[in-house]
Amino acid sequence: MSHLFTQWGAVAAPKIMGQVDGGKPVRLFSWDTPAVGGEYTVFLHAFLPELKEFLQGCGWLEHTWFHISDEPNDAEADTFALAKASVADLLQDCKVVDALSSYPIYKKGIVERPIVSADHMDAFLEEHVPHLWTYYCTVQAIKVPNRFIAMPSGRNRILGTLLYRYAIEGFLHWGFNFYNTKYSAARIDPFRVTDAGAFFPSGDPFLVYPAPDGTAYDSVRGAVLCQALADLRMLQLLESQIGRGKTVAMLDGLYERPITFTDYPCREDFFEQLRAEIAGMLSLSDEDHASA
Numbered sequence: 001m002s003h004l005f006t007q008w009g010a011v012a013a014p015k016i017m018g019q020v021d022g023g024k025p026v027r028l029f030s031w032d033t034p035a036v037g038g039e040y041t042v043f044l045h046a047f048l049p050e051l052k053e054f055l056q057g058c059g060w061l062e063h064t065w066f067h068i069s070d071e072p073n074d075a076e077a078d079t080f081a082l083a084k085a086s087v088a089d090l091l092q093d094c095k096v097v098d099a100l101s102s103y104p105i106y107k108k109g110i111v112e113r114p115i116v117s118a119d120h121m122d123a124f125l126e127e128h129v130p131h132l133w134t135y136y137c138t139v140q141a142i143k144v145p146n147r148f149i150a151m152p153s154g155r156n157r158i159l160g161t162l163l164y165r166y167a168i169e170g171f172l173h174w175g176f177n178f179y180n181t182k183y184s185a186a187r188i189d190p191f192r193v194t195d196a197g198a199f200f201p202s203g204d205p206f207l208v209y210p211a212p213d214g215t216a217y218d219s220v221r222g223a224v225l226c227q228a229l230a231d232l233r234m235l236q237l238l239e240s241q242i243g244r245g246k247t248v249a250m251l252d253g254l255y256e257r258p259i260t261f262t263d264y265p266c267r268e269d270f271f272e273q274l275r276a277e278i279a280g281m282l283s284l285s286d287e288d289h290a291s292a
Contacts, residue, residue, distance in 0.1 A: 009076035010069035010083035013040040048090040118144040133170035143262040149203035154266025160228035164235040178205035241285040
């Protein structure tokens with residue numbers, strides 16, 4: 001679900017349009033609406049129970065993830081906490097995750113399940129934070145995985161391996177089909193403009209291209225990301241056969257140093273060797289099962 005409150009501090013309501021008495025859509029709330037204690041709080045307490053009932057009726061609620069805001073920093077911790085508290089009772093039976101790269105805020109308990117940017121993962125991994133998710137987007141450009149057009153495909157492909165190695169439970173992906181400029185002020189032609197009008201790195205705002213029939217054309221980066229997720233699935237399959245300890249040991253043995261979010265192999269032969277090792281170990285496992 002979309003964030004319930006604005007980015008950068010959760011100080012206001014997001015822009016919400018609605019029909020009143022069957023009339024034309026009008027703006028109900030926006031960034032000039034305080035996040036807590038006013039009409040927006042009243043609205044959420046009426047809206048969220050109805051939304052949850054609808055999702056439950058469709059069989060979707062258990063697969064729905066709610067968000068409070070986005071990446072609060074230390075100066076915004078209090079406003080984020082107030083916004084979250086205003087809907088806590090409404091979401092106590094729901095899944096809630098939030099992008100958060102500040103470990104001190106996590107330590108305060110304001111966000112129970114953080115989605116940590118790839119360039120801040122080390123602090124959370126060192127503290128063995130459970131149920132970690134990760135993401136990358138506009139600013140994750142130095143060392144860590146990403147899939148900007150200018151990057152070698154290895155930095156895109158390694159994602160699946162890292163997700164497995166560190167038992168990351170989820171990956172939040174930006175962006176899929178953002179065909180606009182900064183703040184969505186204007187539309188762009190993604191076949192000619194790949195950087196949101198010189199606002200994002202090329203390749204950051206979208207992974208697919210719009211097709212005339214309303215579907216999407218894939219990109220090289222999308223195909224590589226698919227390979228990365230296939231690597232993840234193959235490692236999970238191997239783990240189901242031989243256990244996580246042996247699978248991690250095999251993976252760690254393919255690189256001269258511990259694989260981390262800032263130090264990892266990008267060579268094509270690494271991924272070829274990874275697939276070959278997995279296939280070989282799966283074949284041996286199949287033979288063991290056949291002879292048992």
